[in-house]
Amino acid sequence: MNPTAAILAGLVALILLAFVTIYGLVSSSSSRRRQGASLSAIDFARGSFASQLSHGVPMNELLLQLVEALRDTFKLDAAELWLCTDDRLSLEASEPRAERTTIAITPAEQSIAANARVSSEAWAKVWLPELLPGRPNSTLRTAPITHGGQLLGLIVAERARRPGSLASEADVTLEEVAREVGVAVNKARLDAALQQSLDQLRRQATELQASRGRLVAAADEERRRIERNLHDGAQQYLVAMAIKARLIEQLSNRDPERARQLLHQLQLDATAALDELRALAHGIYPPLLSSSGLAEALSAACRRAALPASVDVIGVGRHPAEIESAVYFCCLEALQNAGKYAGAGASAHIRLWEDSRVLRFEVADDGSGFESNGQNAGAGLTNMRDRLGAVGGSITVESAPGRGTKLSGTLPLGA
Ligand SMILES: Nc1ncnc2c1ncn2[C@@H]1O[C@H](COP(=O)(O)OP(=O)(O)OP(=O)(O)O)[C@@H](O)[C@H]1O
Ligand SMILES: [Mg+2]
Numbered sequence: 001m002n003p004t005a006a007i008l009a010g011l012v013a014l015i016l017l018a019f020v021t022i023y024g025l026v027s028s029s030s031s032r033r034r035q036g037a038s039l040s041a042i043d044f045a046r047g048s049f050a051s052q053l054s055h056g057v058p059m060n061e062l063l064l065q066l067v068e069a070l071r072d073t074f075k076l077d078a079a080e081l082w083l084c085t086d087d088r089l090s091l092e093a094s095e096p097r098a099e100r101t102t103i104a105i106t107p108a109e110q111s112i113a114a115n116a117r118v119s120s121e122a123w124a125k126v127w128l129p130e131l132l133p134g135r136p137n138s139t140l141r142t143a144p145i146t147h148g149g150q151l152l153g154l155i156v157a158e159r160a161r162r163p164g165s166l167a168s169e170a171d172v173t174l175e176e177v178a179r180e181v182g183v184a185v186n187k188a189r190l191d192a193a194l195q196q197s198l199d200q201l202r203r204q205a206t207e208l209q210a211s212r213g214r215l216v217a218a219a220d221e222e223r224r225r226i227e228r229n230l231h232d233g234a235q236q237y238l239v240a241m242a243i244k245a246r247l248i249e250q251l252s253n254r255d256p257e258r259a260r261q262l263l264h265q266l267q268l269d270a271t272a273a274l275d276e277l278r279a280l281a282h283g284i285y286p287p288l289l290s291s292s293g294l295a296e297a298l299s300a301a302c303r304r305a306a307l308p309a310s311v312d313v314i315g316v317g318r319h320p321a322e323i324e325s326a327v328y329f330c331c332l333e334a335l336q337n338a339g340k341y342a343g344a345g346a347s348a349h350i351r352l353w354e355d356s357r358v359l360r361f362e363v364a365d366d367g368s369g370f371e372s373n374g375q376n377a378g379a380g381l382t383n384m385r386d387r388l389g390a391v392g393g394s395i396t397v398e399s400a401p402g403r404g405t406k407l408s409g410t411l412p413l414g415a
Helices: 003-054 059-074 107-115 121-127 166-254 256-281 287-292 294-303 321-341 379-390
Strands: 078-085 088-095 102-104 139-147 150-159 309-314 348-355 358-365 394-399 405-412
Touching (some): 003 059, 003 166, 059 078, 059 088, 059 150, 059 166, 078 139, 088 150, 107 121, 121 139, 139 166, 150 166, 166 256, 166 321, 166 379, 287 294, 287 321, 294 309, 294 321, 294 348, 321 348, 321 379, 321 405, 379 394, 379 405
Antiparallel strands (some): 078 088, 078 150, 088 102, 139 150, 348 358, 358 405, 394 405
16 A cells, blocks of 8 residues: 555544544434433423322312423324313323314223323324324324323324334323323312312301301290290289289288188189290290280289379271280389389379380389389390390380389381
8 A cells, every 4th residue: 555545544533433433422422312311201290290299289280280391292283182081082281382172082092092101193194083183294193191000191292204213202201191190180189179178178167156156046045035934924923922922911811801802812823833934845936915915914914013003095906916015014023123122102104005007105103213224224125125126126215213113115117
């Protein structure tokens, strides 16, 4: 070999060596990049996806990030993620963005798709032809998203240009990403179902609490009603009887005839008290009040009062039971108070009348009176206020020491 040929051969060898080295460097760096890129899609699905989901990032936002990562990783023309609910697949995320659309999928097709591996457009043509319109010459890879053998969705990778190599590049990654997404979607669905059950339980607990509150309130109200009726109704007989018994004791030597009359009244009062108690125990209003109305019932109450008492009822007709009983029991309690506190020689008078759709009453006595400062209300005055308040009425008490007592009540009669 002459020297020139030797130099030329050396140069060619050097160029070849450089070419092989450069090619080697380039191809290993592109395969590393590809490997790195596909790792990043898997890493996203394995790491960020689950952790961001658990930190409350919305599922649709994460699915968008996932299809972006897939598209970038494999230089796709489109990456899509479909989710399956009942009998439909819905396009949840796509890159590039596309209109949200759904396609029908039967349970049989779901089962076939769930058991398929990552497949091509040929598979889609047979089993999910509705996926194909709009992608005439594309290479497709479809990876089913499953959990426990159930189809949860589908990842679709589409490449219109450079077809052919997609399967070898993407299938392993798509399979792994679909597996990770399957776990996450299943967890998200379980969480949503759990949350729904919790919300329902919370709603039921609130309703239960409210209904228990209503029951307690109703029981309280019923107890108060019985208490009031015993206090204002039956107790007045006993008070009158106690006062009459004291009188009988005082009169037994001085005026035996009067004492005998009072004893007779005492017997009648005891019988009436028994009847009243029986009626109250059965939740029935005083029989005379329900049969004959306020005028008759109040006249009877005056007759058995512990002090001389009279009643004037002017132009008052019949009214609903709750109105008549409110007025009746208020007058009874006022009469009872007069009997207890007005003192010897006092008498009481009841007036009842109607005035432009308002029922009014007064119970006045000319007894000792009291310092009416609003502080001295016992159960009697409180019951009166409650009774009238419950039917939209009110009472006022006017009294002063030595100047008697007047209780006035008003009750609107409605339309
Ligand atoms: N007609 C009246 N004459 C004098 N004092 C009265 C009269 N009515 C009420 N009072 C005074 O007002 C107070 C409150 O009356 P209220 O009916 O509320 O309670 P009470 O009669 O003492 O007890 P209870 O009614 O619970 O048996 C009485 O204790 C009494 O001092
Ligand atoms: Mg009283």
